[in-house]
Amino acid sequence: MSASPPIVEMRGVVKRFGDLVALDGADLVVQEREIHALIGENGAGKSTLMNVLYGLYRPDAGTIRLRGQEVRLRSPRDAIASGIGMIHQHFMLIPPLTVAENVVLGDERSGPMLGERRLAARVRELEDRFHISVDPETKVEDLPLGLQQRVEILKVLYRGSELLIFDEPTAVLTPQEVDELFVIVRQLRDEGKTVIFITHKLREVFAVTDRITVLRDGRNAGNLLTKATNASEIARLMVGRDLKPPAARTPVQSSGTALEIRGLQAKSDRGAEALKGIDLTVNAGEILGIAGVSGNGQSELAECILGLHEPTAGTILIGGADIAHDDPKRTRERGVAYVPEDRRAEGLVLAFTVADNFILGKQDHAPFSHRGVLDSDVISANGDRLAKEFDVRPPNARAIVGNLSGGNQQKVVLGRELSEQPKLIVVNQPTRGLDIGSTEYVWERLLEQRARGCAVLLVSSELDEIRALSDRIAVMFEGRLVATLPAAEATEERLGLLMAGHTEGAPA
Amino acid sequence: MTWEMLVGASVLAATLRLATPIALAALGGTMSERSGVVNIALEGSMLVGCFFGVVVADRSHNIWLALAAALLAGLLLAALHAYASITLRADQIVSGMALNILALGLTTYLDYEMYGTTGTPSDLVAVPDLHLTFLNGIPYVGTAIGDQNWIVWVGLLLVAALQVFLFRTVLGLRWRAVGEHPRAAETVGVNVRRMRYAAVLASGALAALGGAYLSLGVAHSFTDGMTGGRGFIGLAAMIFGRWTPVGALGASLIFGYGNALSTSLQGATVGGVRLPVQLLGTLPYILTILAVAGFVGRSRAPAADGLPYETEGHA
Missing domain, CATH: 3.40.50.300 (P-loop containing nucleotide triphosphate hydrolases)
Structure with a gap:
């Protein structure tokens, strides 16, 4: 074990949103120069924990130490000043601006005038240092997603971050782009940076990380060395039970x-x-x-x-x-049944109840309506039945769909689409x-x-x-x-x- | 019909005169929407600029005070819009429209209270024309630009200055970033609220300068509703001009030229047939509809234009 204090030490972090306890005494310890996986199911608290570390949320309890020093991070600005950078899952890039403009935005380090050529040169220098290549003068909207992600990484490096948080970075990449990302991440470690890698894909954990923290229900469910564990152990820790074959x-x-x-x-x-x-x-x-x-x-x-x-x-x-x-x-x-790509925009009317969403497209004929008048008893009985059959949680057909979790929203779509053979x-x-x-x-x-x-x-x-x-x-x-x-x-x-x-x- | 009627020096002079208030409103719209706030209260800002400029000109006999009052009035109206749309995150169209109605009602009422049926005094101090005497001897140019109002030149200067500001300066980069993707801007430490307030206030002042031009520069008086929709035409010019200051000027010149033609072609005939001038006069407005509908010069609004922004976190 190294003698120096860990770069990040979060202890007993609690975060509540109303009645919901998102973090229930979570711990995270990350050593310098390692690639650390933060893994867990949706709702396990990964993003909340990282948002606390990035200054977006104030914890209700718990301490954060950076290299042994206790800190209070009140905003992303504080986090950035403390050397923490976040590569967001949904890129925080401005498409019509150039790569260089996106990299320096907010911290331009020039006089009042931009000086595009000087900017590009500065960004190119940064790229050479970290072996990341993307043309600084291209507009971001003309880049494929894999290259856009490199711009996000450059933004963070430009601000001198020592600790880089990657929030589910592979979701939008092709397999080849994922491999290229792994190469970059390893290079960052070799240049002395520390990386936290949020994911729920086990394959990625084994491909690139050194150490693993598993979160479940807002608490630590395990702390593992990547070399000394296997996929089924992690999956069991994440889910809290064995997965069905x-x-x-x-x-x-x-x-x-x-x-x-x-x-x-x-x-x-x-x-x-x-x-x-x-x-x-x-x-x-x-x-x-x-x-x-x-x-x-x-x-x-x-x-x-x-x-x-x-x-x-x-x-x-x-x-x-x-x-x-x-x-x-x-x-x-x-x-023909259809489960669309974007359930929130195309699959559901979020402001409607579960029962009403179950009859979308079937509202104009029996048994759900007669001569243009909806039969609310039938609709509600149908809602109760399907909510139960498709395991919608909570099993309340009068709940507003927009308030359900993503998984339960998808169950509502499936219930509507699959129930008619x-x-x-x-x-x-x-x-x-x-x-x-x-x-x-x-x-x-x-x-x-x-x-x-x-x-x-x-x-x-x-x-x-x-x-x-x-x-x-x-x-x-x-x-x-x-x-x-x-x-x-x-x-x-x-x-x-x-x-x-x-x-x-x-x-x- | 003669060439003189189409491209004569006096037609060009009129074009520049008529384009100026539209261009100033369009500049205001460009600055506001580049930051992500739709400000249709520009018409109202322009109108209160017209009115309060005249009131202070009448009371103080000082043109500088009058101009300051005009700008301040436009800025205050814009401040209400900023508060409603940025702080309260209200619907920007509804807020803007309400303020337009407020501006029209307020100025009409005060005009009646203060000047009754006799109208504003005829000896108002005014914004003078700039007589470029060295151009006098030069044919065409002398007539076209030799006797334009000071505000015309200030407007042209503003177009150039704001074009550089938006696209060549650090502050301009942040300004555009906020209009495209406020969350991204915020995550790198740009203050979205402050930027948008500045933008909306600036847009109100710019539109009010256009109003002051109408009342103190051209008409030397105030009449109810004298802006006649120029603030709205300015918004069309902004779209036509693809949300850039130089583009806004170009579009405003086209609209101004249309207006100028409908005067100069008064009574003109082509092959013995009288030109329907009234119909020609609608040309700028038809162009407007086409521009807004995207048929002329397809253009793309800033991505976050008109969307209220809520700061993340703070929990």
């Missing part, structure tokens, strides 16, 4: 084609070519996974099937009928932002539908999810399906390369 996969009970798409083309909302000729089929009782980095046309594909997006060419056949130009209502009447389910990023427990639940439900003989088109940028659920995997890149593989042949490495557009050696 994945459901045994039954072979596909194919009973014909449920969805057939031929030559589908569409433009994005901005007018760019989003789909450049998609051909695919999904069989009944099969899950077809669409892998790919977000923004390669997956959302347009899902929306075209539902009739939310107008294709410019091609056919979408369901039961022999071309539905390419049908509206969502007609498409749904053919037994659909023939085809289109799901887009069904577990984005969900914790392990909720993810497990969503997966089980989708596999259940598959076993029932339903066809599932699963769009996801999470490779783990795609590989856990799919029978076949198609990879989408720049509006095309660059390959379709049986799940058994789809290694992570192969998928990663295909997602980045490397098609050599892959079957067409």
Whole structure:
């Protein structure tokens, strides 16, 4: 053990929001020059603890010591002055400004005039020192997400931070970008920086960290050396119980084609070519996974099937009928269910109750309404039944959906979409932002539908999810399906390369 | 119809004259919206600028005091908007519209109380024209810009100064950052509230300068509702000009030219047919609608424009 005091020592930190206890005496000790994982389920208190350390929240109890000195951090300004920097999950970047402008904003260190050229030179110097490369004079909006993240890192380094907090940094990256990020993170450590890495992905913990703190329900659930532990131990500490083994996969009970798409083309909302000729089929009782980095046309594909997006060419056949130009209502009447990418914006009306959300789209016919008048008794009984069946917590159909956790919101969407025995389910990023427990639940439900003989088109940028659920995997890149593989042949490495557009050696 | 009617020196002189109040309102709008606050109370700021400039000119016979009063009045009205939209996070359109109605009611009432039916006195001190005598001998140019009001030149200077300020200075960078992504700006220590207050106050003063130009520079009097929607046209010019000071000036000149034409083409004929001048006079407004709808010169507003901002944390 090193003799010098730890760079961060948080003891007994308590933070309440009204009745909710977010942190219940949490401890965190981070040694200098280590990469420290802070891991836990959603709601375990990871972000709250880091926001306390970054001066955004004042703790109700507990102490913070930096290198042995007790400190009070009243604002991010205090934290930055103490050498703490945060790389936010949702980038805090200003798209129309240049890289250099974003890096220096708020701490320009020049006279009243900006002097763009001097700024760029200063940022380039910083880049050379930490082996991070991105053109300082490019506008941030023209950069891919992986490079935008480097700008965030540069911002923090520019302010002289010794301790860098990465808040779920890999959520928006391709596998290759994740690897590049790991290289940068290791280089930062080797240059003498300390890194706290917040995540709920076990793979990342093992790939890059030295030591692990597990949080559960606002307390420490474990303090581990990465070298001396394993995934199932961490998962057990996070969840507080053993995880169920994945459901045994039954072979596909194919009973014909449920969805057939031929030559589908569409433009994005901005007018760019989003789909450049998609051909695919999904069989009944099969899950077809669409892998790919977000923004390669997956959302347009899902929306075209539902009739939310107008294709410019091609056919979408369901039961022999071309539905390419049908509206969502007609498409749904053919037994198509849809779990949209953004449940808060597209899947739910947040201001409505759970019961009302369960009948969205079904409100205009019996049993929920008669001659245009809603039947509140039926709606409420239906709400109670589905809330119970889909394990919505709290099991109160009169709760406002906006107040539920992300996992429970998604259960409401599933309850509405899966309760009417659909023939085809289109799901887009069904577990984005969900914790392990909720993810497990969503997966089980989708596999259940598959076993029932339903066809599932699963769009996801999470490779783990795609590989856990799919029978076949198609990879989408720049509006095309660059390959379709049986799940058994789809290694992570192969998928990663295909997602980045490397098609050599892959079957067409 | 003659060339003289279309591009004569006097038409250009009129263009510059008519564009100035619009450009000042557009500058105000640009400064405010670049910080993320929509200020449609510019019309009101302009109107109180018109009125209180005249009142103080009448009482003090000092043009400097009159100008100061005009700017202060516009700034105070903007301060109400700033308080409602920044501190109280009210809907910025509703607040702005309420203040416009307040400004119109207040000035109309006070005008009646103070000057009754006789109108404002005819011997008001005024903002003088700047006679550029060295241009006298030069044809065209002399007539076009030789006798413009001081405020026209101040306005042009402000366009250049604010263009540099917004895009070349440290403070300008922070100003734009706050309008695009206030949270990002705050996480690096920029004070969002203070920046937005400054921006809204500045916008009120700029619009009021446009008002003072109308009452003290051109009309030498006050009449009820004399701004006639120039504050709103200024907002259109701001959009047309893509939220930049230089663009705002360009758009204002187009609107001013449209106005100037509808005067100079009065009674003009083309091939024996009389031009419908009244219809031509609507051209700037049609252009406005097209600009606002995005058909002319597609432009993008600051990303956080019009969105109230709540500081994170503080718990």
